Amino acid sequence: MHKVFSVPDPLRKTPTHYCPGCGHGIAHRLVAEVIQDLGIRGKTIAVAPVGCAVVAYDYWKFDCSEAPHGRALAVATAIKRMQPEKIVFTYQGDGDLAAIGTNETIHAANRGENLSVVFINNAIYGMTGGQLAPTTLLGQKTSTSAAGRDKKLHGYPLKISEMLALLPGVCYLERVSLHNPGEVLKAKSAIRRAFQNQLEGLGFSLVEVLSPCPTYWGLSPREALDWIRDVMQKEFPLGRIK
Amino acid sequence: MMNNKKILLSGNEAIARGAIQAGCGFYAGYPITPQNELIGYMSNHLRDSGGVFIQAESELAAINMVYGAAASGARAMTSSSSPGISLMQEGISYIAGSALPAVIVNIMRGGPGLGNIAPAQSDYFQATRGGGHGDYRLIVLAPDSVQEAYDLTREAFYLSDKYRVPAMILGDGVLGQMMEPVELSVKNAKMGDKSGWCLSGCQGRQPHVVKSFFLREGELEKFNLKLQKVYRRIEEKEARCEEMFLAGAEIILVAYGTMARIAKSVIMRLRNEGKKIGLIRPVSLWPFPREAFRAAGRNTEYLVLEMSYGQMLEDVRLAVAGRRKIEFLGRSGGGILSEGEIIDKIRSLIRKPGGRK
Numbered sequence: 066m067h068k069v070f071s072v073p074d075p076l077r078k079t080p081t082h083y084c085p086g087c088g089h090g091i092a093h094r095l096v097a098e099v100i101q102d103l104g105i106r107g108k109t110i111a112v113a114p115v116g117c118a119v120v121a122y123d124y125w126k127f128d129c130s131e132a133p134h135g136r137a138l139a140v141a142t143a144i145k146r147m148q149p150e151k152i153v154f155t156y157q158g159d160g161d162l163a164a165i166g167t168n169e170t171i172h173a174a175n176r177g178e179n180l181s182v183v184f185i186n187n188a189i190y191g192m193t194g195g196q197l198a199p200t201t202l203l204g205q206k207t208s209t210s211a212a213g214r215d216k217k218l219h220g221y222p223l224k225i226s227e228m229l230a231l232l233p234g235v236c237y238l239e240r241v242s243l244h245n246p247g248e249v250l251k252a253k254s255a256i257r258r259a260f261q262n263q264l265e266g267l268g269f270s271l272v273e274v275l276s277p278c279p280t281y282w283g284l285s286p287r288e289a290l291d292w293i294r295d296v297m298q299k300e301f302p303l304g305r306i307k
Numbered sequence: 308m309m310n311n312k313k314i315l316l317s318g319n320e321a322i323a324r325g326a327i328q329a330g331c332g333f334y335a336g337y338p339i340t341p342q343n344e345l346i347g348y349m350s351n352h353l354r355d356s357g358g359v360f361i362q363a364e365s366e367l368a369a370i371n372m373v374y375g376a377a378a379s380g381a382r383a384m385t386s387s388s389s390p391g392i393s394l395m396q397e398g399i400s401y402i403a404g405s406a407l408p409a410v411i412v413n414i415m416r417g418g419p420g421l422g423n424i425a426p427a428q429s430d431y432f433q434a435t436r437g438g439g440h441g442d443y444r445l446i447v448l449a450p451d452s453v454q455e456a457y458d459l460t461r462e463a464f465y466l467s468d469k470y471r472v473p474a475m476i477l478g479d480g481v482l483g484q485m486m487e488p489v490e491l492s493v494k495n496a497k498m499g500d501k502s503g504w505c506l507s508g509c510q511g512r513q514p515h516v517v518k519s520f521f522l523r524e525g526e527l528e529k530f531n532l533k534l535q536k537v538y539r540r541i542e543e544k545e546a547r548c549e550e551m552f553l554a555g556a557e558i559i560l561v562a563y564g565t566m567a568r569i570a571k572s573v574i575m576r577l578r579n580e581g582k583k584i585g586l587i588r589p590v591s592l593w594p595f596p597r598e599a600f601r602a603a604g605r606n607t608e609y610l611v612l613e614m615s616y617g618q619m620l621e622d623v624r625l626a627v628a629g630r631r632k633i634e635f636l637g638r639s640g641g642g643i644l645s646e647g648e649i650i651d652k653i654r655s656l657i658r659k660p661g662g663r664k
Contacts, residue, residue, distance in 0.1 A: 107510030112375075113518075122516045128506040130378045131518040133401050136371035139363070143375030143383070144506060146359045147333060151508050169371070172364035 073101040075109075075126050082120070084191075086286025088243045088276030089117060092185055093124050095249070096156065099257045100127065103264070109152045110144055112137040116158040117191040135166025138173035141180050152263055154181040159200040160190050163225040167199075170225065174269045177234025181259040182271040184226070187278040188297060195281030199223040202300050207281070222300055226273045230307040237262050237270035238306035243277065244293040248303070275301055313488040318478060319386075321453045321489050322412055323348035325460030326384050327356050329496040331410070333376035333383040335361040335369040339391045340424045341480035342414035346386060366391040370398030370411070377407040378517040380505030382464050382498070386412035388480075389430050390421060392438075399473060400439030404519030406534075408467035408499065410460070411445070412476045414483035417640045425641040426480030428564060431618035434477050435593040442531055444538050446474040446545065447592040449563040453487035459590070461496045466545060468499035470537050477592060479614065481565040481643075541594055548596035549588040552578065556585030558653060559603060561623050562612040563589045566644065570612055573649045584653065592619070600626040608632040610656065612649060615639045 072078050076097035083089045100106050106127050113121045115134035122129035132140040137155040145153040155162075162170050162184050173180065189207055190196040196209040200222050204213040214222075226238050237259060241252035252274055259270035275297055277289035284292055316324065323345050326334070334353050336346040346362070353360040359376070363369035369385045376383035387395065392413045402409050415430045417423040434447045446466050450456040456478060463474040506515055521527035549567075551574060553559060562570040567588040577584045587599045587609075600623070603609075608631055611620045620635050627633055636652050638644050 108508035110506045110508060119520060120522070122514075122518065125514075126509070127514050128509050129514065129516050129518075130375065130506055131401075131405065131516075131520060132374070133371060133397055136367065136374075136398070139368040139371035140375035140378070142361065143333060143335065143359075143372040144379050146361065147376050147379040147381050148507065168364055169368050172368065 073097040075100045075106045077124050077126050079124065081124055083117065084280045086277055086279040086289055087117070088187065088274070088278070089185065091243050091249060092183065092274055092276060093121060095253045095256050096183060097125060098253060099260055102257065103260055105152050105260070108150065109154070110148070112141045112144070112153070112155040114155070114157040114161040116161050118156055118158065118185065119192070121156055135161050135164070136169055137161065137166065138169045138178070138180070138182070142173050142176070142178050145178060145180055149179070152260060154183060154260070156183045157185070158191070159186045159188065159198045163199040163223050167225070171229070171232070174229050174235050174271070175232045177268040179263055179266055179268055180270070181263045183256060183259070184271055184273045185276045186273050186301065187276045188222070189278050189281045191278050191281055200301070202297065224301070226271065226306050229271060234269050235271070235307060236268040238273070240273040240275065240301055240303050240306060242275040242293055242298060242303055244275070244290040273301070275303070313490050315486050316453055316457070316489045317344050317484055317486050318453045318456045318482040319344035319414065319484070320348050321457040322386070322460045322476060323352070324491070325457040326410065326464070327352060327358070328492060329461040329464040330382050330498060331384050331464065332358045332381035333373070334358065334385065335363045335372035336385050336387065337363050337366045337369050337391060339388045341416060341426070341483050342386050342388050342412065344483070345412065345414070366394035367398065370395040370402070373409050374398055374402055374405070374407065377402065377409045378405070378506050380501040380507065382408070382468070384410040384412065386414065388414050388416045389418050389427070392430060392433070396439035399445070400437070400441050400443060401519050402473045403443035403445070404441060405517050406471040407473070407517065408471050409473045410463045410467055410476065411473060413478070415477065415479045423641060424480065426565060426614065426643065427639045428479055428566060428614035429618065429639045430477070431592065431613070431615060434475050435595070435622070443534060444472065444593055446470070446472055446541060447477050448474065449477045449590060449592050450482060451564050451567045451588065453482070453485065454489050456482060457489050458492070461492065461494070465496040470541055472537060472541065477564070479565050545591060546594040546596040546598065547590040548599050549590060550586070550599055552585040553587070553602060555583055555604065556607055557583040558656060559585045559587055559607055559609050560612055561587045561589070561609055561619070563592060563619065566612050566614050569644060569646060569649065573646050573653070576646065577650065577653065582653070582657070589619070595622045595626065597626040603631055608634065608656065610634045610636065610653065612644060613637040614643055
């Protein structure tokens, strides 16, 4: 019998700690599939974030570094500069990349570091219990904005991908989503493109992935996917940004 | 002799040259006075030896770039001055927690806060107690001459590699800026074998992970105990100091770095007058050279001199453990103790009736 679906080699055969309906498991798998397809597991080095995905290295089967919260792109910059022949990517959440690490993000992008970034945007802080994120939507209730995000108190959802599009060092930006199988396949193509760009030495590539967090959105897994489709992608439109 | 060729360098340049001689392959830094000659030298010369230089967007980014380069197996360094070193503390804690070797240079200036750009020694606690969060230590070396700044930088890379513990060169604005002749070395600092843990892609081996996160029950305690074992070994083996005229000394001055140079001048003047004055100059501030304080005679007392208001003083107290009298004299925030001020203090100690028992 011909086997059509299996665990990609760069992914460990182990259950994850993620909540039911969380997008991280899918995103981890997409990254692993891309690395498998490109045949680069032996020369890939990942930098994990601080956030729910901090132990991504327990699920991936290739070299990984941790970084302090927000500093993944500084750590990745040095790894890539020391080993330009390796494939280096960061995997970061919205708090990591767009709040505490905004400075590192902008400057790594502006230097045009030849890196790939998988940016998981779930509009909330998951690991610490559902607090307001830079990408939280207006009106969205979180544990530190119980009445909903108020532009007067908290400002607006930060569109960091659109901001990065202004920088000449950035070669590729795309926003994708995990809310249905078709979008998941598009997300995989975008991640592959980001890695392919690095292989070709084109510069800084970032894929923003709209990813469900049913636990802290207070929704069922199914409702969370619908919320991305019906609400979240109106604020964060899908498609090629640069 | 050809081997003894000396050139004139500032302390900052000497540290940069010592680092490159030691095989430093990566430097990231952010400008701050009074260490700008160091980042300047690295920007102009590190590439020539095949290294990578990055002017980072902040000290936070700089220390985390050092983390990445160290994780790649390179000899990595950053330098800054007091406020910048405060910003780096998070990264230094992560470097210690990930058992990565790295060298951090602090050319101290006046604090707290933005303070001023005058030389000071008021970051001693921060350097020797860890500085960031968690139970960790840095190997801290404190040169008192430009030559020693050059030599100890090489030594810092060697020790840091050997123990996988970050090392700090702790100098001050005087040491960084002043120029002295330096004999350049052709010696290499032996590089540790990093192939067993560094990140280089897992081709042909199991994946490596560089991390400081130990969430499972008991894991972090186990790791911390391992670190503590390394620290005890460093305390046993790597304490170093310079001792002068300790035999029969009635007063032993204790000073490091720039302050020790002034203390040496004082000693020469007073010994010419027949006064029995000695010096202990800690070269490693951590590990602190405690053994040097065991040999003092019954009537000896210590005078600790610092460009701070009494930080190393606490280590001297711990080393002396109440067995001898300890006096202190210090200035910080712009002022540096003069020879005259120190001599006045010593004379008052000598005159003091029953001052020494």
